[in-house]
Amino acid sequence: MPRQREWTDRDLSILQELYILREMTKKQITMKHFASEKYAHKRLYIMKKEGLITTNVFGKRTAGRTVTAAYVRLTEAGMDLLIERGLLDGKNYRARDLGLSIQQRQYITDANELFVQIPEVPYMDSRQIKRKYNLNRGNLTVGGFRSDKGDYMIYILMPDAKEQTLVKIINEIKKHMKLRGFLVYYKSQSVKRTFETMSEKMNLVTGGIPVHLLPFNELGIQITREYILTxxxxxxxxxxxxxxxxxxxxxxxxxxxxxxxxxxxxxxxxxxxxxxxxxxxxxxxxxxxxxxxxxxxxxxxxxxxxxxxxxxxxxxxxxxxxxxxxxxxxxxxxxxx
CATH class of the missing domain: 3.40.1350 (Trna Endonuclease; Chain: A, domain 1)
Incomplete structure (x- = not known):
């Protein structure tokens, strides 16, 4: 077991977030927890060396090109430390179960970006919000926010989203559970137009529950943080x-x-x-x-x-x-x- 005296509240907070979110990029962890990129690299190196986390480099398609990033994941030792410190009741998952497929990684990395950029609003990962609303594992929501007025469910429209995926998302929104609203982020103008057209064609009605169709960029995140959630x-x-x-x-x-x-x-x-x-x-x-x-x-x-x-x-x-x-x-x- 790693020496207890080495681990700060920030270290433990990072481990907790990795348990909840499954994976985060080094850049996301740095942005949320460190003022210095150099110190973030040093601290994460120590945590990796002591066996609390593991890192891998993967590529993802962004704006028509492949971009590589270092992804950080929790280990069994990291989970054990959380249990020892009373920050985790028990192992509902094994560390290897927190790993992501290529498709999952793209969606969850984007959803985690919202978590990092809007830290003042409580965030639910996809597993949490699916449990809360008794949704099946195949539901396409990637997470949610808890505001004072109720929950917002998050969807992300990839640039190459297939028509059947958009149909499934629209049908899920149609069920409009007792939510405050939906946050639907689009990653290209073409998928936005397709989603709008299909919503009209499928006669999307929500009984007054908002469906915020937002760009997945700085403006969309600013509108979410400053004009929707608070x-x-x-x-x-x-x-x-x-x-x-x-x-x-x-x-x-x-x-x-x-x-x-x-x-x-x-x-x-x-x-x-x-x-x-x-x-x-x-x-x-x-x-x-x-x-x-x-x-x-x-x-x-x-x-x-x-x-x-x-x-x-x-x-x-x-x-x-x-x-x-x-x-x-x-x-x-x-x-x-």
């Missing part, structure tokens, strides 16, 4: 302040709107508008609200709709909503987030 309303209220005071509609809107905007200057006889915000990339919002809230209803109620999207999406929505004369489209700079 203080969503307050953050949006600040961003949209130049246009009026954002208010939560709550259960009072039978049309599906979550927000309204209080404006000092109104347009003619119109009341304060309802708001559709697409900044958090909830793909269900637009269809849900505008299906229920037609031009005729808008005229009867006396409230127009302000749709907030990103500046580079304005033209797209102007074309898509060319017949929706009751909707005004406003572009928001991504730099304002």
């Amino acid at each position: 203080n969503t309303f307050l953050k949006l209220q600040k961003v949209l302040k130049p246009y009026g005071e954002l208010k939560e509609v709550g259960n009072s809107s039978k049309y599906g709107f979550e927000y309204g905007l209080v404006q000092k200057e109104r347009m003619g006889p119109w009341k304060d508008p309802y708001v559709i915000e697409l900044l958090t990339m909830n793909m269900m919002t637009l269809k849900r609200c505008l299906t229920n809230y037609s031009i005729g209803v808008s005229q009867t109620v006396g409230r127009r709709v302000l749709l907030f999207c990103y500046e580079d999406e304005v033209e797209h929505y102007k074309q898509e909503l060319s017949t929706a004369a009751h909707v005004d489209i406003v572009g928001i700079s991504k730099n304002s987030l």
